[in-house]
Amino acid sequence: MARKIDGAIEKAYELARERYAALGVDTDKAIRVLARVPVSMHCWQGDDVGGFENAGGTLGDGLAVTGNYLGKARTAEQLRGDFEKAISLIPGKHRFNVHACYAEMGGKRVDRDALGPDQFKNWIAWAKGLGIGMDFNQTYFSHPKMDRGWSLTHPDRKIRKFWIEHGIRCREIGAAIGKALGQVCVTNLWLPDGMKDTPADRRSPRERLAESLDAIFAKKIDKKYNLDSVEPKLFGIGAESYTAGSHEFYMGYAVSRGTLLTLDAGHFHPTEGIGDKISSVLCFLPEIVLHVSRGVRWDSDHVVTLTDELNSIAQEIVWGGYLDRVHIGLDYFDASINRIAAWVIGTRNMVKALLMALLAPIKCLKAAELEGDYTSRLALMEDMKVMPAGAVWDYYCAKKGVPVGAAWLDEVKKYEADVLSKR
């Protein structure tokens, strides 16, 4: 969108451009690259992971949302409207990530093992209208057949079969999405299956999980339309002692079966970051998925803020040259603040971190490192922290026709007064 850019923003940008040019960094190019990087925004921030399958369903199975802020989306139309508001405040073109429990039943009851593209036709038509891509997820929670919080690892073959069918149906839905939108859909599989206390048998559930996954992924689906990914986790609420789908489990699975692997920033030990893991797993996998989140003491899924950890994730993607091999997605849910603001803050921060990584004099940094000049590397990295990236960010927002600075907040407040508070 061509817009007239405010004089002060333009002036600040010109000065910033000169400063960066002196370091050999082309800010115009950074902006051009940034504009092509989509972030997959998660539908579940908009309604506290509720979904629409059976209105009023309760969340459980290892996931918890706290807070009771007004105006949560209660219908798919409301969620779509809220998301449209959010993306009008975020620079760039992003994607929408839907969970299977956001199926629209159209009056008839369809269980998870029988879902099809029909239950997602409104989502697909809407995304097509907006010209955005969509991603998808199997939903292994909030369902009576999540018996003891177990799905694909369940000792009962019939229950496993039900969840295997769900897994297959979702891959088919993913392919239908990809085909309809003309952009590949990533279908991500996470399940909470685990145990609260020390298991007597760690082996059998994992062997059953591998077998169930093989049954789900047996059907070949064109990778042009759907890509499968699996998401490991160290622990969950109620599964503190054992999670069948651990890191080693899924790393081995993804490498041996050729699926993608999803790294969620909240799924490791609290002192571990996922930045360092990106180049490790990409030595062995063609592509990965990220669930960028922010854990506070545990996998609490706080709104993504501009932390060192976020910068490190963005740097690893950009500096490693992995922009075309990493599917960047968000995964958090905070119901204690305006949910649209939560989307806007987290996504803008993700984009901002990518911009900052693109603005680094990475050639100089790598050259200094190669020569063993770690002094210069450190000095330069520290200096970068106060370079005028904010001026480039403001200019980028203005250029893309979205509010500059915190001006987006006025629009969210207005939407809250006009729409959310009336729900």
Ligand code: RNT
């Ligand atoms: C849970 C996983 C998973 C979910 C979503 C809703 O710990 O991170 O990705 O958050 O699928």
Ligand code: ZN
């Ligand atoms: Zn996740």
